[in-house]
Amino acid sequence: MSARLSARVRDALNLIAFVRQRGxxxxVRDIKQExxxxxxxxxxxxxxATMAGRAPFGPDDLIDAYIERDWVHVDIALDFGRPIRLSRSEALALAIAMRALMGGGDLGHAAARALDKLRAAMSAGARDAVDAAETRVAFEGDDAGIAGRVARLRDAQRRCRAVDIEYYTASRDAMTRRRVxxxxxxxxxxxxxxxxxxxLRRxxxxxxxxxxxxxxxxxxAFDVPSGFKVERYRRSGKLLVGRVDEARVRFTGRAARVVREEWPPDSVEDAADGAVVGRLHFAALEGVADWLLAHGGDAExxxxxxxxxxxxxxxxxALALYGDGA
Structure with missing residues (x-):
């Protein structure tokens, strides 16, 4: 089947499914929009569409489709399913969720690929709606993606170049511009x-x-002060508030790959069977417990x-919610 004919058949099937979904x-205006x-x-x-149907292709076996006063009518006796299509609100919600996951690492890359596929499957109108929504929620969401911002910041750090940023301070509920x-x-x-x-703060x-x-x-251009050491800053507890404790966690599977790639080398030790043992600092016991639990059996x-x-x-x-906790 040629590419042109394949596209025509695909569009015809989508059209039939769309009209059938609406009774x-x-x-035609809604068809063009969606x-x-x-x-x-x-x-x-x-x-x-009117040439399609099922054997033996008698009058009652063919699709009955026609246009009357800009209304498309489709009547078909077969059990004719349609490709899964998302509404605009569903596509918008899924796109924003993918943006939120684009924070780097394996999950961030997977989310970026999924978002690309989602956009490719959308109609032009749906893509425009998602683009407009992402612009409106860029303040809270992810206009270019966290992964993109991390990449630009990493490039500036590597080349020792200052950056101008727009930053939201939650305590003051204010957006400020500053050079860092x-x-x-x-x-x-x-x-x-x-x-x-x-x-701003010098x-x-x-x-x-x-x-x-x-x-x-x-x-x-700038030079990093000789007294600044990133690991010293990490261990200083400035990322945390209150008492700071250290934990050792054994990671396996996908979690091990992420830890090996993303964590500082001196906080990760290789273990048997492809596992790694990571050291992390925490202040809130229950908070870090929830984070570790999200890794399931890949974190001990x-x-x-x-x-x-x-x-x-x-x-x-969690088990108690689904049974007797046994």
Whole structure:
């Protein structure tokens, strides 16, 4: 089958399914909006549809399709399913969810690929609606994607170039513009943080990347102070509030791959069977327990005992929702 004929058959099947979903009657305006098909194309597809059916291809076995006063009518006796199609609201919700997951690592890359496939499957009208919505929610969401912002910040850090950022401060509910010299990028419990000298505060500060609306790399060069060490900053507890404890966790499977790729090398030790043992710092016992539990059987707490018990307790609570907890 030629590419042209294949496209015609595909469009005809989509048209039939679309009209049948609406009770066998749909206006050409709605068809154009949802499927991106002009009226002339719809008439061509109607001709194709009327030649389709099932054996022995008698009058009652063919698809009955016609246009009357800009309304497309389809009547078919077969049990004719249609390809899965998302409504605009469903596509929008899924697209925003994919943006939220684009934070780097395996999950971020998978989300980016899934979003590309989703957009390719959308009609032109649906893509426009999603683009408009992403622009409106870029403040809270992810206009270019967290992964893209991380990539630009990493490039600026590597080349020792200052960046101009728009940053949202939750405590003041305000957006500010500032120039930052990026000294380091840190990933902590699934979140990215920028550490650098803030021109506004004239001091080294930490910024949550998901709150950065835009990043512009400048030509301003700088040198990282000799006394600044990223691991010293990570271990200083500035990422955490209150008492800081250390845990050792054995990761396997996909979690092991992510930890090996994303965590600082000196906090990861190779173990048997492709597993790794990672060291992490935490302040909220229950919070880190929830995060570890999300990895399922791919994360086993080795120490401290209180964190191991917290994970077990969370697991028992989850099981209790679906049975007797046994």
């Amino acid at each position: 066998g009657r749909a206006h 499927l991106g098909l002009a009226a002339a194309r719809v008439r061509e597809l109607i001709e194709t 010299r990026p000294y380091a990028l840190i990933q902590h419990l699934g979140q990215w943080y920028l550490v650098g000298r803030d021109s 001091d080294v500060r930490m910024f949550k990347v998901e709150r950065i609306k835009s990043v512009a790399v400048t030509d301003e 707490v080795l120490e401290p005992p209180e964190l191991r018990e917290a994970v077990a307790r969370r697991a028992r609570q």
